[in-house]
Amino acid sequence: MMTSPSTGRRKGHYTRPSRLGHVATAVIFVASLLVGEVPADAQTKQKATPPAWEATSAAEPAAAAPPTQPASDAAKAAQKSEDGVKPADPATTAAEPAPKAPPTWSAAEIADAKARCAVVLQRIHAVALPHEPIKEGACGTPAPIELISIGQNPQVALSPPAIVTCDLAESLVNWFEGDVQPLARKHLKSEIITIQTMSSYSCRNAYGRKKTKLSEHGLANALDIGGFITATTKTADVLQDWGKPQRQILAEAAAEQRAAEEAAAKAAGTAVATNPAQAALPSALPSTAGAAVTSLARSTIIDGAGDGEIVAKPTLATSDPVVANKLGGPLLKPGKKGSLAHKTSKIGVNSTSNPDPELKAFLHEAHQAACRIFGTTLGPEANDDHRNHFHIDMAQRKFTKICN
Structure with missing residues (x-):
């Protein structure tokens, strides 16, 4: 069938635009898809990498931050109230100086002392072990x-061994070899084999007191x-075998004299009360015997001693139960057991005025030597x-030695 030209144009007119419309629609669709994806991707990159101006602005505050200022008192108080911790005080948190090292002997002092000690030990009969240098304050x-x-x-043997200086050891050897052993052979018919230290x-x-000067024991200079103890096991014990000290004998005599005077005064007062005529009679002259005995009883260790060096104490009766705690030697705690504690506790019962004459003579003569x-020699x-x-100690005396 033939188509008219007009119809053909009409058909061609409507057919062509229809195809173009489909193409345009497809292009627009594709373009819209492309346009929609690009912004989304750009936004993601923008979020991941902020613009340079934003990065610069963010970095500037940290670089330009001013130095931290010390907190005010109010801020400290606020901090304390918030967390309950007291703020640090700059005065106390400042660096403290390192603690001072304890005093020690110099290497030269130690070397010189050891060299001198070696010389001393070579010329005496003694068995000794070297001890580490001692430094405790003074x-x-x-x-x-x-x-x-x-x-x-x-x-x-020294029982127990003693920590002493070599000079004290030398004097101890000289005392024993020159005096103690000959006296032991004379009075005890034996020789000493043990010193009870x-x-x-x-x-x-x-005396272990706060207001006295440093003891020679603190310098390892006393024993x-x-x-x-002899080879025949006989013991010469200072406490038991010395006998009653002369100072105690004199003190007891003075006490008896005072008691007699008081009794006489009391009797005289009673007589006056019963016979008023006697009140006109002259009173008896006071006796000076007590004063004389008292002056003799005073310890003589004060004479020649330095200030605070040795202090005489009132005489204690040997029956006093607290005497054991007032004796010299190592401090004994109540309830301590052992030979030394037993020895000191016996002062009230076993100290005798009439010990073996030979033991007494040995102790007195050894002390005098x-x-x-x-x-210093005290007993x-x-x-x-x-x-x-x-x-006994090696204290240097300016004028005379102390012996009591």
Whole structure:
């Protein structure tokens, strides 16, 4: 069938635009898809990487932040109220100086002392072990030794061993070899083989009191001896065998004199009360016997002693149960057991006025001989602190040695 030209144009007119419309629609659709994806991707990148101006602006506050200022008192108080922790005080948190090292002997002092000690030990009969230098404040010595025994044929053991200086060890050897052993052979018919030591080095003041000067024990320069044991097992014990100290005898005589005077005064007062005529009679002159005895009873260790060095104490009766705690030597705690504690506790019952004459003579003569050698020699005649031992030391005296 033939189509008219007009119809063909009409058909061609409507057919062509229809195809173009479909193409345009497809293009628009594709373009819209492309346009929709690009912004989404750009937004994601924008979020991941902020623009340079934003990065710069964010970094500027940290770089330009001013230095932190110290918190005010109000801020500290607020901080304390918030967290309950007291703010640090700058005055106390400042760097504190390092603690001072404890005082020590110099290497030169130690070397010199050890060299001198070696020379001393070579010329005496003694068995000793070197001891570490001791320095405790004002106490100590650069080259102490632990003295095990002294003498030769027989060796005399120190029980327990003593921490002393070599100078003290030398004087101890000289005392024993020159005096103690000959006296032991004379009075005890045997030789001493053991020294019962009570105290050697001890960092303390004299008598262990606060207001006295440093004891020679604090310099390892003193030794307390409680007794001596012979090869025949005979013991010369200072507490039991010294006998009643002369100072105690004189004190008891003075006490008896005062009691007699008081009794006489009381009797005279009673007589006057019953016979008023006697009141006109002149009173009896006071007796000076008591005063004389009292002056003799005063401890003589004050004479020649320095201030605060040795202090005499009132005499304590040996029956006083507290005497054991006032004796010299190492401090004993209540309830402590052992030979030393037992020994000191016996003062009230076993101290006798009539010990074996030979034991008594040996102790008295050994003590007197020590006075010629040591700077200080104290024993039962000195005071009650030394009632149970001899104290010997090497203290240097300007004028005379102390012997009591």
